[in-house]
Amino acid sequence: MAALNDLLPATAVRLGVRVADWREAIRTAGGLLVETGAATDTYTAEMIRNVEENGPYLVIAPGFAFVHARPSPAVLRTGMCWVRLDEPVEFGHETNDPVHLVVGLAAEDSGAHTAAMAALARLLADPERARALQDAADPDALRAVLAGTQGERGDRPRDEAAERERTATGRATTGRPAAAGDQSPAASAPAAPEQTGGAQAHHTILTVCGNGVGTSLFLKNTLEQVLDRWGWSRHVTVEATDTISAKGKASGAVAILTSREIARTLGEAGIPVQAVEDFTSGPEVDRVLRDIYDV
Template identity: 60%
Template sequence: MVALKELLPLDAIRLDVSVPNWAKAVRASGDLLVSTGTATDGYTAEMIANVAENGPYIVLAPGFAFAHARPSPAVLRTGMSWVRLAEPVEFGHEANDPVTLVVALAATDAGSHTDAMATLARLLADPETSRALAEARTSEDVWTLVTGAELSEARTGAPAAAAPEAPEAPAAPAAPAPDATTGAPARSGGADRHTILTVCGNGLGTSLFLKNTLEQVLERWGWSSFVTVEATDTISAKGKASEAAAILTSGEIARTLGDVGTPVRVVENFTDTGEVDRVLRETYEV
């Protein structure tokens, strides 16, 4: 697994970028992937097409869009870019518009960047860190806040002191205990260990953010040993739906999935443990 400091080079961060619309915002993030040798311009076109086809589900928290597409020959290596906009733009998301931050991911596979996505999700969910990132004056300031590494490492590649852990999320209210008979969360039918799917268009970006947030909630409840969370794409989700206790996703992806015979729960803010806690309680009626 790779860390954020390995995926986000200093040269892939731009602040106060002016764009007229969401497509130009995604293109600005894609241009940085191109300039740092992470992807070709074809990948930028794929990211834009992803939104055009699936809707603005990549706007996964207020003001934050996570641009990405599937692994393809247009991806040269796994990497990221960071664009903070000078003026917010509308992506068409009912709850999370307008967007001021666009982070882009290009990945060669679905697994190597999962730890980095979990770290980024925790950072953006922390109010103090999020505020500091919004107020940062330079790209260097953003890089050190995001990676927790010394700036000298960004410039020279030399090892730095170990990065501090991501901020701890605020404590959640205690959840009811699992069913006393089965030892698993109460649900009619199914095996003792449940599966919950977090779904996005490609299964490697926004679904990982939601997976991380859901796992934080399950850990607080003491249900981690009873529930497996799997991040996946829309096509795979339809095939796996019958084996899942529930599907958590965005409104746009929920409409794409339609009726899959399993409860589909919409989450607006993929980094908000409070909202995910509420959705999980509704799912299990606790």
């Protein structure tokens, strides 16, 4: 699977960009995808239409918008771009505005970029690395920080103890302190779910976004890290999917995790639908998971 720097060449990075509004921010990102041969101009229009139709669910963490659309003929190859704004802009998100970082994705399918999304999610949840990205003076410095997310295993944090501590403190991209009542998932993990009669159950949880190739992967990665710390990974499978597919898959799942905007479009799914504000926050996902299982 492709690593972050494989999908994000230096020519797809712009720092200190000034834009008038969220549409211009997306047009800037789309322009970089066009310049680097990842997509056509049509894809930029598709990204803007995605927000117009589904709302600002793409703003998945404080100050961070992950803009993309469905795989389409407008995508020429899987690629990413990085736009750091000089002045933040409003996307209309109730809690995560204003946005100062816009990362764009053009995906040929739902598979090749999953490792890169997992690495980026971990990076943005790490206050020190997030600050290093914010302070990077040029594209090469930024790519050096991104390269630091790639360990030997690629899809797991290199320092699990440090990751547990970061999740316990509740700091995310903004470095904000933990809210009252935050607990370390590793220190207070509940017992695994059981079927009637005491046998251990295996459950599926869906993470859902408008297209199933971008923001749902961020949430999937954060949820899987919490499940790892709980020791529940053998008992719960996490599947990232889109709004259309989610309704058909709901009958085989125990819950859906998604944004507030997508939760509204899903309507009645027949299973609990839980909204998550910050897709990179382990403590928030931990609390949502405890609510689902009443633990």
